[in-house]
Amino acid sequence: MKGFDYIVVGGGSAGCIVAARLVKESNARVLLLEAGSGDYHPVLKMPAGYMKYLASDKYLTMHQTQPQPQLDGRGVIVPQAKVLGGGSTVNAMVYMRGHRQDYAEWNRALRHTGVDWSWEALLPHFTAIEDNDHLGAPSHGVGGPLKVSHLGHFSPLSRAWVKTMQALGIPYTPDFNTGNPFGVGFMQHTIDWRTRKRCSVVDAFIAPLRDDSRLVIETEAQVEEILFEGTEARGVRYRRHGVTHHAEASKETILAAGAYQTPKLLMLSGVGPQDHLAERGIALRHHLPGVGRNLQDHYEVPVVATTRGAFGYYGQDRGWPMIKAGIEYLLFKTGPVTTTGVETCAFFDPLDFSATPTIQMFCVPTVYLDRDVMGRDPGHGVTINSLLLRPKATGRVTLRDAHPASLPVIDTQIFGHPDDLARTLAGFHFARGVIAASPIADMIEQEIFPGAEVTGDEAIAAHCKRMVKTGYHPVGTCRMGHEQDPMAVVTADLRVRGLEKLRVVDASIMPNIISGNTNAAVMAVAHRAADLIAGRERVVEETPCVEVAL
Ligand SMILES: Cc1cc2nc3c(=O)[nH]c(=O)nc-3n(C[C@H](O)[C@H](O)[C@H](O)COP(=O)(O)OP(=O)(O)OC[C@H]3O[C@@H](n4cnc5c(N)ncnc54)[C@H](O)[C@@H]3O)c2cc1C
Numbered sequence: 001m002k003g004f005d006y007i008v009v010g011g012g013s014a015g016c017i018v019a020a021r022l023v024k025e026s027n028a029r030v031l032l033l034e035a036g037s038g039d040y041h042p043v044l045k046m047p048a049g050y051m052k053y054l055a056s057d058k059y060l061t062m063h064q065t066q067p068q069p070q071l072d073g074r075g076v077i078v079p080q081a082k083v084l085g086g087g088s089t090v091n092a093m094v095y096m097r098g099h100r101q102d103y104a105e106w107n108r109a110l111r112h113t114g115v116d117w118s119w120e121a122l123l124p125h126f127t128a129i130e131d132n133d134h135l136g137a138p139s140h141g142v143g144g145p146l147k148v149s150h151l152g153h154f155s156p157l158s159r160a161w162v163k164t165m166q167a168l169g170i171p172y173t174p175d176f177n178t179g180n181p182f183g184v185g186f187m188q189h190t191i192d193w194r195t196r197k198r199c200s201v202v203d204a205f206i207a208p209l210r211d212d213s214r215l216v217i218e219t220e221a222q223v224e225e226i227l228f229e230g231t232e233a234r235g236v237r238y239r240r241h242g243v244t245h246h247a248e249a250s251k252e253t254i255l256a257a258g259a260y261q262t263p264k265l266l267m268l269s270g271v272g273p274q275d276h277l278a279e280r281g282i283a284l285r286h287h288l289p290g291v292g293r294n295l296q297d298h299y300e301v302p303v304v305a306t307t308r309g310a311f312g313y314y315g316q317d318r319g320w321p322m323i324k325a326g327i328e329y330l331l332f333k334t335g336p337v338t339t340t341g342v343e344t345c346a347f348f349d350p351l352d353f354s355a356t357p358t359i360q361m362f363c364v365p366t367v368y369l370d371r372d373v374m375g376r377d378p379g380h381g382v383t384i385n386s387l388l389l390r391p392k393a394t395g396r397v398t399l400r401d402a403h404p405a406s407l408p409v410i411d412t413q414i415f416g417h418p419d420d421l422a423r424t425l426a427g428f429h430f431a432r433g434v435i436a437a438s439p440i441a442d443m444i445e446q447e448i449f450p451g452a453e454v455t456g457d458e459a460i461a462a463h464c465k466r467m468v469k470t471g472y473h474p475v476g477t478c479r480m481g482h483e484q485d486p487m488a489v490v491t492a493d494l495r496v497r498g499l500e501k502l503r504v505v506d507a508s509i510m511p512n513i514i515s516g517n518t519n520a521a522v523m524a525v526a527h528r529a530a531d532l533i534a535g536r537e538r539v540v541e542e543t544p545c546v547e548v549a550l
Pocket residue numbers: 009010011012013014015033034035036054079080081082083084085086087088090091092093094095096221222223224256257258259261262265471472473474506507508516517518519520522
């Protein structure tokens with residue numbers, strides 16, 4: 001049996017930050033266990049590699065939802081990272097913090113007791129992590145480990161789209177990360193502006209500790225069970241290269257396996273809804289009905305058009321264009337390899353520009369659809385995606401069976417609440433209007449998905465159901481909550497309720513999804529979790545209520 005102070009399960013966005021900070025700032029001995037491989041392949045450092053990882057299951061687990069009756073039986077692919085660095089290694093690198101109101105809602109879920117999770121309380125963690133190349137105090141950090149900048153290349157379609165959105169009344173914003181992201185503009189990304197390489201949590205937090213013997217990282221190590229003595233977590237059982245290992249944590253076991261796998265691991269270990277565990281033949285350790293519930297994600301629907309010329313990135317990933325772009329990148333660190341292709345976005349409510357944004361709209365200068373709906377190779381094109389920021393329907397993660405290798409059952413309930421489809425339709429109509437407006441209209445040939453002939457809410461709703469895809473942001477399946485909340489899984493300081501020496505620090509803990517891409521918020525949570533674990537932050541009885549009227 002190997003012994004450590006802490007064991008961190010899952011070497012993703014949250015796990016790497018917690019592990020590194022516990023070693024560096026608390027002088028702890030930490031075992032970090034990651035199911036996926038190391039992040040050595042050079043393509044994992046290239047911004048343009050993003051579309052390549054998405055097309056393969058080498059670094060992603062290709063989960064698929066249960067057939068969704070409200071999507072006419074479609075099961076949607078919902079991939080999650082499986083590599084050291086987790087989502088931060090394979091994601092689209094968008095650096096987005098959401099709306100301050102999202103965090104006020106976290107506090108509300110806690111009845112303002114325990115730990116203050118308001119925007120103001122998290123801001124020091126956002127800024128401590130960050131090394132921004134052109135934005136500074138009070139909203140941004142300089143000198144932190146994580147490089148944040150703009151992409152190195154913008155397509156003519158992205159530029160035209162930003163101008164078109166302004167012509168339609170959405171103001172330009174130079175910074176989405178000040179607490180209210182309303183506006184249109186070029187997004188910040190976790191990219192190193194000097195090398196034009198991706199900056200993952202491995203690059204930012206783990207690489208400086210590579211030779212530190214206090215941090216032991218085992219990749220291709222699948223944790224199968226949390227080991228307990230009574231109600232106290234004592235360590236884990238894991239499998240690596242066909243061999244079973246046990247490891248002990250004298251201080252704490254910390255779960256950071258992501259919003260699908262953390263609840264799965266808790267349930268495999270007997271922590272979860274009593275009835276469900278009994279159905280799967282798993283002995284109950286502790287009844288926590290909220291484990292796996294409250295699944296939230298972002299879902300987006302596309303309008304796709306072909307363009308009159310090569311304004312976007314179609315064909316850049318093969319043949320001579322790829323070789324040319326590769327040489328340009330190697331020699332000058334410029335060109336299409338320095339972009340993920342997801343360059344711009346807008347936050348707004350299509351029905352009322354003065355209201356809190358309900359939609360995040362992306363312009364992707366290529367045809368960007370899930371593999372289960374991509375019918376044909378359409379050539380040069382553009383995809384305008386409307387992503388619903390705060391869906392009302394919530395889903396659930398359960399166990400398929402008691403085998404650790406089985407993927408969990410994911411029931412997302414996409415469009416399970418009528419308001420979610422209604423708001424998505426409003427976004428869709430707006431997106432359709434954008435490609436018909438100047439100046440982007442001059443570049444558009446014709447709408448191909450769903451096609452200009454598809455009109456009327458019923459037909460468009462059918463298109464949304466057929467084409468809706470995940471934004472890759474599952475959260476909430478082990479959510480924080482106050483003491484009287486029966487569905488809360490963790491306390492305000494991220495301890496699993498009713499058990500000792502066990503915490504959750506990843507995307508699972510969010511009571512409600514934030515209004516934006518989730519990686520920055522996960523990293524801030526993990527950064528703060530290291531302080532909570534080390535006792536650097538005092539847990540107070542009651543926190544001030546920070547509410548913002550919008
Ligand atoms: C394709 C894609 C694109 C995205 N794009 C963006 C974006 O542009 N901007 C943004 O803000 N967010 C983006 N996200 C979301 C963001 O990356 C995630 O919200 C964030 O990474 C979640 O962090 P996490 O620590 O909770 O989980 P993860 O980063 O997913 O880490 C969990 C890790 O745990 C490991 N693991 C799971 N089970 C076990 C086990 N039993 N034993 C050991 N290890 C285990 C997994 O292999 C994984 O590496 C994207 C995500 C994906 C998948």
